[in-house]
Amino acid sequence: MSLSLIHDEQTLFSSSQDETINCWDMTTGKYWTTLHPAxxxxxxxxxxxxxxxxxxxxxxxxxxxx
Structure with a gap:
């Protein structure tokens, strides 16, 4: 698993072994989308x-x- 905080400090990306990336809104703590590899x-x-x-x-x- 890996985490990356965007410079605006409002968006967090988390990745997992299934090769997806989850996007999180740090101001609300809510997940907003999943990115899938082609x-x-x-x-x-x-x-x-x-x-x-x-x-x-x-x-x-x-x-x-x-």
Missing amino acids: PLYEGTMIAEVKGLTEAQMSTLKALGGQ
């Missing part, structure tokens, strides 16, 4: 790739390949 291969064009097994293609698609 899939590893998001937007990678894999339709014309040659030499991969079906399992490899499925894995790339699950990671965001198109």
Whole structure:
């Protein structure tokens, strides 16, 4: 876990092992949003790739390949 306080001292970011970042309002103590990382291969064009097994293609698609 990691914490970071923004220079305005009103916003705190906390991260966790699931790779999300939670944003907190320090003036109210309330959570206001969660940031999620983009899939590893998001937007990678894999339709014309040659030499991969079906399992490899499925894995790339699950990671965001198109």
